[in-house]
Amino acid sequence: MDAGLLLLRIALAALLLGHAGQKSLGWFRGSGLEGTASMFHNLGFRPARPMVVAASLSETAGAALVLLGAATPLGAAVVVGTMTVAAAANADKGLWAHHGGYEVALVYALIGAALGFTGPGAYSVDALLGQARPAAWVGAGAVALGLAAAAPVLLRRRALLRRTGAQG
Structure with missing residues (x-):
């Protein structure tokens, strides 16, 4: 299991x-x-340039935490939040990626969420700190935190799209 x-x-x-x-x-x-x-x-997503930087930094930070298995619930929350925003941006295209849909972002978010529940396993920084197997509530908290972090970005986008009459 740990190798997986x-x-x-x-x-x-x-x-x-x-x-x-x-x-x-x-x-x-x-x-x-x-x-x-x-x-x-x-x-x-405006202002666009800072939003790109924020998205890239969030993806990088989430990736680093997940890779190291360090503060895994926090890494899971970052992945869930960032990928929720990415999925919402493509929701109007449907699920499947070959139509530009949100399939990839959904899969990344689900993997992040799963790691929040399972923990990183024995080959991780968290294991060295005795935190390799979190309680179920920790995974649920990671998912909730990720979704809560995505909400302001998505609400701001929704308000802007309504104001401008754009689709999205």
């Missing part, structure tokens, strides 16, 4: 770091800061 959790943490962290790199640095055929800012503006 390590593999899951490495995979999620690598994908999140790539996701952040696409946004901020243009890596992996991403749009980079300016291109992503234009997209964020069109999606109703």
Whole structure:
């Protein structure tokens, strides 16, 4: 089980770091800061450039915590929150990624949530600190914190889209 959790943490962290790199640095055929800012503006996330920076930093921080298995519930909350916002941005396109939907963000958020409940396993900083297997309420708290952190961003976006009459 511990090796499986390590593999899951490495995979999620690598994908999140790539996701952040696409946004901020243009890596992996991403749009980079300016291109992503234009997209964020069109999606109703404003001011767009600071929102891109915040999203990239959140994805990077969540990835680092998950990868190290350090403060795993906090890392899970960051992943859940960031990916909830990402999923909402694509909700109008439906679930499936091949139509531009929120499938990928949903999967990342669910993996983050699962790690909040299971903990990082034995091969982690948390294990060194005696925190490798959290109580169920800790996982629930991580998910709740992530959703609560996403709410102001999504409410602000919704208000802006209503004000401008845009879709999203």
